[in-house]
Amino acid sequence: MSNNPQQSSQQQNAKTVRLMLLIVIGMFGFGFAMVPLYDLLCSVTGLNGSTTGRIQDVSQLTGRVDYNRVITVEFDATNNADLPWEFRPTIKKLDVHPGEIKEVSYFVKNNASHAIVAQAIPGITPWQATSHFNKTECFCFIQQKLEPGEGKEMALRFVIDPDLPKEYKTITLSYTFMDTDRSKLKQNGEMPKLQTSVTGNLPNNNI
Amino acid sequence: MSAVIHEAHDDGHHDGPPAGFKRWLYSTNHKDIGTMYLIFALVMLFLGGAMAMLIRVELFMPGLQIVEPDFYNNLVTDHALIMVFGLVMPAAAGMANWMIPMMIGAPDMALPRMNNMSFWLLPAAAILLVSSMAVQFIPGTGVPVNTGWTLYPPLSVQTGLGMDLLIFSVHLLGISSIMASINIVTTILNMRAPGMPLMKMPLFVWAWLFTGLLLIIIMPVLAGGVTMLLFDRHFGTSFFDAAGGGDPVLFQHLFWFFGHPEVYVLLLPSIGVLGLVIPTFSRKPLFGYKPLVFFMGFLFALGLVVWAHHQYTIGMSLGATTYFMIGTILISIPVGLMIFNFIFTMWRGSMTFETPMLFAIAIILMFSFAGVTGVMLAVVPADLQYHDTYFVVAHFHYALIPGAVFGLYAGVFYWLPKWTGHMYNETHGKIFFWWTTLSFNLTFFPQHFSGLAGMPRRIVDYNIQYIEFNQISSIGGILFGLSHLLFLYIIIKTVKGGEKATDKPWEGAQIGTPGLEWTLPSPPPFHSFTTPPQIK
């Protein structure tokens, strides 16, 4: 304790403020740390069903093929808004044994008159299956660039982990292609005012 | 730091405030800054209230009456932000500024210069917020902020210039409230008069200690979240964009990590006010002071870890939903204890029913109601039905208007004699109480039913089947809004004159764990407790 009470209270205040500023900075950092942490959490648990599920070494899975179990894998495709691509799985569903390596393909074609780079976002439901769905090859690992009118078949090779809990008999694998040029979404500046007069020129509201 | 010391030292030699605008612009006096906070909150109350009334007029009838869909959703967005950041938080901060130094016997806030800055950021933020709404009338500025206050991407990435202004406004509001909180917490921890240990502080001071700490923890996270949003919008990052490996749901987690504790930021100061008002007018010490402090701390901690109950529908894992459900339901324990302790404070008391007490009793009833609907909403399977309907709207208005706003009204009536030196007109106060309380219930009670019947939130037009409840709600809303003209009248009249208030205008004000504010004259001198008071 200093002899001057005012002095000591000022020092005490400075100490408290420093401590709290540390909390503030720490929490601001925590917000940003959430980004990798959340990704990590999702890829470990498969929480949002969207991990790429890429693996290199499958020997450990293929060694234990479970021929007594059949799992139906459904394939699905979605185009995000305004992506003028034709995108579909070449087969709708496939019965597989866990541990078996299977290869399927998706067909994609650029109907636009300019080249477009897009990224496929994988999604799996039920989400519990995500961490058991392993891919050795997938078009979703990289961005896909298609020239105008270009079409191609893209391969997907996967193997389901035999440890997948017994109750899951159907897995749906879904891909959404999104244009990587996100400026289309931004609508800044040149975007006209989206809606109109109060009299109601809304979607189908005017007929 | 040395400048601050000097300033504080200097002030001790002046007796009155400096004259003219400099008194306010350069003010480092906690009472003046408190007054400015309260006036700012009052202005925002009318601005946000006007928006609410526009919303209710629009919803009086099905069809588009007076506003366009985007403008409507912009109203919804700004109504929420203004009421949360413009009304409740500044009003609570204003009361903290006024009362905490006087309650704990401090000469001023710990950091008077910072106090000045944290207030003067607010008008700047308010101007940005209002202009974020106004820019939609300039062609070429893009889609208005039609996202609701939650600002969820990808919709918030689609919106135009207004969103950027709004993000900057949120930054300023965040900085302002972080600074105010640091100041208040430092004041509470370091500036108490000798003889006032933490466990003898008035409940209002405790409530603000927790509120301040909460704000320091959560505000930076919101700031980080909206900063990422800004980067996603303009600098090509993809924090929340699946095409670039991001996740839109992450924003929801960041937002609600802030957003749920924020509810307690709004509630706690008012609970603190109740902790003073109810003993005063029951003429009996607060029932269970220590448990109340302890459970406030419990609420503080629990509030930080249950945020995802706002997002049950995003598709979380079974384990996560179960955890968030049980965590959320447990909130009823501290809240239930508070409610019952307040009732037991009244129990075997000697009650009189001045305006602050009327508000306090109404809060106990209506906030309990918000509590039980809160438990209903916490139950995941049922919430998958309630989510994003008017049931939720009704629930959180019951939580926040009685829980936060009415608590502040109780505080205003309780301390108005102290602040102004005049008694308010009790008859006017009572008329105001009955008018607001009845019209509030008329507005929001029917919304539970329209929500259960399936009316979603944030819609500008609704099917004819919802007309009855919306019309009742709109009539109630207009009456509720108009009642505040009386509030304004009472305040102005009391500031200007009226019956002289004594130092201790309430008979029971010194009972239990009171602050030192009642030992000062009404109104208190410009500088109070320049030498620390002695507490027996």
Place this chain on the structure above:
Amino acid sequence: MSKSKSFLASISAFLLSVFASPASAEYALNLPEPVAPLTAQMYDLHMLTTKIATIIMVIVIGLVTYAILRFRKSKGFEADQNFHKSAFGTWSWILVPVIVLGIDLTIAGSAIDALNQVEDYSQKNDVTVKVIGSQWKWTYEYMEDDVRVVSNMLSKEEAGEHYLRAVDNPLVLPVGKRIRFLHTASDVLHAWWVPEIVYKKDSIPGYINETWTIIEKEGTYRGQCAENCGTGHAFMPIVVEAVSQDKYDAWMTEKKSAMQVAAAEASSDKTWTLEELMTRGEQVYNTNCVACHQANGEGVPGAFPALKGGPIATGPVEGHIDMVMNGSSKNPVMAAWAGALNDLELAALITYERNAWGNNTGDVIQPSDIKSVRK
């Protein structure tokens, strides 16, 4: 004075008429009656928590009322300054939380079963429907049958009393079958919700969420988009027609053959006449373009360009085809339709736009023209 009295009288008359109105009294006070096992469980849970809530409120209101009637200063009641030091005062801080915790656990416990049901993905599903939310319409894809239904809101005139809760093409589903919904979105967040038959899960672009139901009763069930999706959020209704298996099969067969006919027509090398293309084009226009460019082709000044006499619609054919197929490079709101529409639809649409509303360019665009642009 008399004026304000008559105002009050008219308000109270209005309120009376509201409460007397039988239409609202029937269903608007509570969740609609569930017609699926899971929504029934949710309904029961809702009723249970409502009852508990009511009991708690009665207790709180009772205590407060008793207190304010009994312990008043005006009645001369002296405050008991030692009440908080009594045995009750000493132990209530543990008593109250224990009681509340008991109530909490009762509620949480009764919710666990329904929660497990929601997350039950192990059952075999009879029908899977992928529900895609987009600004501002719903698209349904029957995964097994490869059938796609686009569901737009009906106008006030067409919908009548169901305006905002009526669509042109409802989702048709069979009763008594386990139906799985896969939810996703193509632009921003949406939420698909029909309270009688299925609860909410958000539609998130790039992600898949799953819900399920078994509809137990035939009928028409209505809902609305529940997650704010921008300007048209209020204008995204959902209608489900639940029908018997026979009717469902018949509907599906009809839908499939209609799609086959359309596909065959679109890929045939037939040369179409102006009239044929105009008729088809008008349909395509009214489904896809009318929201922005308006039925009269005049657009909305300052927002959506006019097609009537517009530079694109009356300019070079190539430019027009490019605009419709690839969207605008300057204005992102103008979508690219190459993916969504087939050659015939595009040809008909462009022909229509070039000849309707007095544009009368006389140009006839054939599907083969589109095909050649596609390469």
